Amino acid sequence: MSQKYRTITAKFFMLCAILTFDTLSAYAQNYPENLSCEQKYKKAWEACNQKYNGKCKYLGASFKPSCTIDSPSTEKPHIAGDASDSIELLLNNPIAFNKPEKTCRSEICTSLLSAIENANHTIDFAIYGMRGQPEILEALIKANKRGVKVRGIVDKDIKNKSYYKDTDKLIHSLNHVRTDYDSDLATLAMLKNKGSKYKKKCRRPDGYKGPLQCFEGKGYASKGKIHFKGDIMHNKFFIIDNNTVWTGSANISDTGTGGYNANISTLIKSNFIAHYYTIEFNQMYELGRHHRQKKILRKANLTTVINNKDVSLYFSPQGYAMYRGVIPLIKSAKNTIDIAVFFLTHKNVSLELVKAKERGVKVRIILDATAATNGYSKHNYLRKHGIQVKVESWGGKMHMKSAIIDSSHLIIGSMNWTSAGESKNDENTIIIKNSGNLGLQYSVFFSKLWESIPNKWLYEDPNAESLDSINSCTDGIDNDFDHQVDDNDISCRK
Numbered sequence: 001m002s003q004k005y006r007t008i009t010a011k012f013f014m015l016c017a018i019l020t021f022d023t024l025s026a027y028a029q030n031y032p033e034n035l036s037c038e039q040k041y042k043k044a045w046e047a048c049n050q051k052y053n054g055k056c057k058y059l060g061a062s063f064k065p066s067c068t069i070d071s072p073s074t075e076k077p078h079i080a081g082d083a084s085d086s087i088e089l090l091l092n093n094p095i096a097f098n099k100p101e102k103t104c105r106s107e108i109c110t111s112l113l114s115a116i117e118n119a120n121h122t123i124d125f126a127i128y129g130m131r132g133q134p135e136i137l138e139a140l141i142k143a144n145k146r147g148v149k150v151r152g153i154v155d156k157d158i159k160n161k162s163y164y165k166d167t168d169k170l171i172h173s174l175n176h177v178r179t180d181y182d183s184d185l186a187t188l189a190m191l192k193n194k195g196s197k198y199k200k201k202c203r204r205p206d207g208y209k210g211p212l213q214c215f216e217g218k219g220y221a222s223k224g225k226i227h228f229k230g231d232i233m234h235n236k237f238f239i240i241d242n243n244t245v246w247t248g249s250a251n252i253s254d255t256g257t258g259g260y261n262a263n264i265s266t267l268i269k270s271n272f273i274a275h276y277y278t279i280e281f282n283q284m285y286e287l288g289r290h291h292r293q294k295k296i297l298r299k300a301n302l303t304t305v306i307n308n309k310d311v312s313l314y315f316s317p318q319g320y321a322m323y324r325g326v327i328p329l330i331k332s333a334k335n336t337i338d339i340a341v342f343f344l345t346h347k348n349v350s351l352e353l354v355k356a357k358e359r360g361v362k363v364r365i366i367l368d369a370t371a372a373t374n375g376y377s378k379h380n381y382l383r384k385h386g387i388q389v390k391v392e393s394w395g396g397k398m399h400m401k402s403a404i405i406d407s408s409h410l411i412i413g414s415m416n417w418t419s420a421g422e423s424k425n426d427e428n429t430i431i432i433k434n435s436g437n438l439g440l441q442y443s444v445f446f447s448k449l450w451e452s453i454p455n456k457w458l459y460e461d462p463n464a465e466s467l468d469s470i471n472s473c474t475d476g477i478d479n480d481f482d483h484q485v486d487d488n489d490i491s492c493r494k
Contacts, residue, residue, distance in 0.1 A: 085270040085306045089412075089438050090248065091445050094262040094396035095452055099475040104135040106259030108250045111267050113139055115240045119148050122242060124281045126153040126235040126426070129164030132254035137166070141173050152177040153284050155233035158184045164253060180426070183290035184230035191228055208375055215347045215378070222375040231291040232425040233284070236265075236414050239277050244269050247277075247428060248412055249342075249401050255477070260396040262340065262449060264412050264442070266430065272304040273311065280315045280428070290426055294318045309432050316415055316427035325431050326417075327352055329405045338446045339365045339403040343416040345376035354385045365389045366449055368398035369464035370480055376418075383459070390453045393462040395471030395479065398449075401429075404442050410435040466491035 090108045097105070104113050116123060116139040123143055130137065144150045154167050156179040162168065171177045202214035210222025236256075237247035248265025250256040256263060268274075283289050295318060302313040314321035330337060330352040337356060344350070344367055357363050365387065367379050372391045379389045392398045401421075403411045413429035415421040432438060462468035465479035466489070472479045473492035486492055 082271065085268075085272075085304075087266060087268045087270075087306050087309065087311065087432070087438065089441050090265040090267060091441070092250065092259055092261065092263045093445070093448065094260065094392070094394045094398070095470065097259050098395065098471045100132070100254035100260040100396075100477060101258045102132045102134060102254050104133070104257065106250075106257060106263075108248070108263055108265045109133070109136070109257035109259065111265070112136065112238060112246050112257065115238065115244055115246055115267070116140060116143055119143050119240045121148060122240070123148055123150045124152070124239040124278060124285070125150075126233065126237055126281055126284065128155050128232070128234055128236060128251050129162045129167035130154075130170045130252045131164035131166050133166070133252050133257055136252055136257065137170060137173065140170075144174055150174055150176065151281075151285055153233060153235075153281070154179055155230075156181040156184070157230035158188050158228070164251075178285055178288075180231070180233040180284070180290040182288060183293055187231060187292060188228055205375070210375060213345075213347070213376055215350070216381070218381075220345075220376045231420075233290060234414050234416075234421070234425045234427050237277060237428060239274050239281060242278065243271050243274050245273050245277050247414070247430070249399055249414060251399075255396065256399070260475070261399040262392070262394070262396060264340075264400045264402050264445075266412060268306070268311070270304060270306055270311075273306075273313065276302050276313055277428070284426065291424055292317060294426070307436075309434055309436060309438070312431045312433070314413075314429040314431070316421065316425060316429070317423045319429075320422070321413075321415055321427065321429040322346060322349065322417070322422040325429060326403075326411060329403075329409050329411065329431070330356055333361045333405045335361060335406050337361055337363045337403065337405055338443065338450075339363075339417075340398060340400040340446060340449065341365070341403075341417050342368045342397065342399050342401060343371045343374065343418050343421070344378055344382075345374065345418045346422065347378070347419075349417055350378040350381060353382060353387060357385060357387050363387045364446075364450060366398055366446070366453065367391050369393065369462050369469060370397065372461045373464075373480075379461075388458060390450065390455075391457045391461045392449075392453055393457055393469045394452070395469055395475045397464075397479075402442070404435070404439055404446065407443055408435055408439050409433045410439050410442055463491045465489050467494070 090111050092106045092108050104110055113135060140150055152174060154162060154177060156162055160181050202217060202219040204212050204219050205221055208221035208223055209225045213220040236249065236251055237245060239245055245268045246265065248263065250263035250265050255261050283294055289295065304311055312325065314325045327348060333356050353363055365382065367389055369391050371377060372379055379391065383389050401413055401415055410432040411429065413427065415427035415429050421427055463480060465472045467473065473486050476486065478485050482489065
């Protein structure tokens with residue numbers, strides 16, 4: 001190599017180094033302070049590569065922003081919220097009404113309707129679907145017409161069908177509603193190629209043909225074979241104007257927000273909470289990632305403080321809500337655990353509840369009557385170990401996915417306590433530690449529900465549509481999914 005060529009080459013690399021240093025220094029250090037150091041690094045690299053056509057390959061020590069990227073173990077556990085942040089619980093008592101209703105009569109519904117009607121800029125929603133709630137649909141249409149940017153996500157199965165009859169009407173009424181259909185097709189293809197190498201470790205129950213689950217030496221299965229119909233986009237949340245979140249267990253339906261089922265939702269005003277719900281929404285809406293394709297938001301807990309309460313977020317399936325959120329609270333319980341859930345089939349949760357009972361914790365569980373007929377339900381296993389489990393005897397369902405630990409730590413959200421709820425479906429869970437007045441509100445509500453169920457159902461399971469269950473024979477719906485309604489169901493005849 002000639003001396004002239006070496007000189008030119010040296011000057012070229014020196015110039016590149018200077019340009020790279022100047023670019024990174026400018027971009028890395030001039031971003032708003034609310035960006036994390038990691039975000040500053042990322043922005044600096046992106047800007048440099050864009051300016052120099054991807055040639056910015058090295059980031060020497062002298063080029064780094066004046067900050068340090070913390071490891072997950074040293075990251076701050078939570079961020080203090082603003083003084084104006086607030087959180088409230090919205091509860092629906094299933095014996096308040098004697099049938100489903102299309103009108104917005106529950107506080108869960110009126111709270112959501114008010115938030116939609118007062119939206120000024122944006123509404124992002126992720127819901128299972130819609131049925132029989134014209135006031136909510138009309139409010140979304142009006143918001144869209146007055147200039148509010150409305151975007152949505154709903155669930156569809158592998159046949160591009162929704163469980164709820166008005167979902168397609170919702171999609172066609174708004175311009176920007178997407179589904180998880182493509183993700184379900186991708187999962188279906190993966191499952192066909194993967195096959196099964198599962199080795200039986202327990203005996204299949206006689207007459208049950210579904211996938212075999214082994215637990216404590218016993219086999220559990222559904223009565224019929226289960227064919228993949230699609231993972232579920234099971235969220236029920238709305239983000240309003242980037243500062244308000246409505247979420248919980250209530251579907252946008254005549255039995256959900258219509259006030260017939262037992263449900264718990266929450267209305268949170270917090271930029272922090274809304275920000276991370278928006279990131280989760282965009283992962284599904286903009287990137288098309290659902291279910292097993294989603295990426296974790298960050299390794300540390302998403303926790304903020306609202307009115308002296310630690311509020312943590314878990315998004316499923318990528319956030320491991322059961323193992324990182326729910327189970328540690330059960331393990332730490334010292335005095336009481338009160339649980340109100342639709343399904344309880346999760347093996348490890350069941351084991352930890354038994355361990356809690358054995359160390360002296362008082363455990364009470366309210367379970368849905370239809371869910372109790374599920375072949376994977378663990379309620380009889382829990383009963384055998386001395387845990388009080390009441391199966392509800394209302395017309396409406398026990399649709400909550402909630403618990404309170406030691407009268408202090410509150411769990412709410414959309415996730416059923418099942419393996420699918422944790423590891424396959426799109427879900428969100430909120431854990432409120434040191435819940436104070438919210439915990440008291442929940443405990444009073446739980447006790448009312450508990451007392452409304454006769455003690456007989458501590459030992460037996462009522463038929464969801466029968467004379468056992470109040471209003472179930474006159475409410476106009478198929479409560480036990482046997483395609484027979486009210487008097488047409490033999491269980492409703494005297």
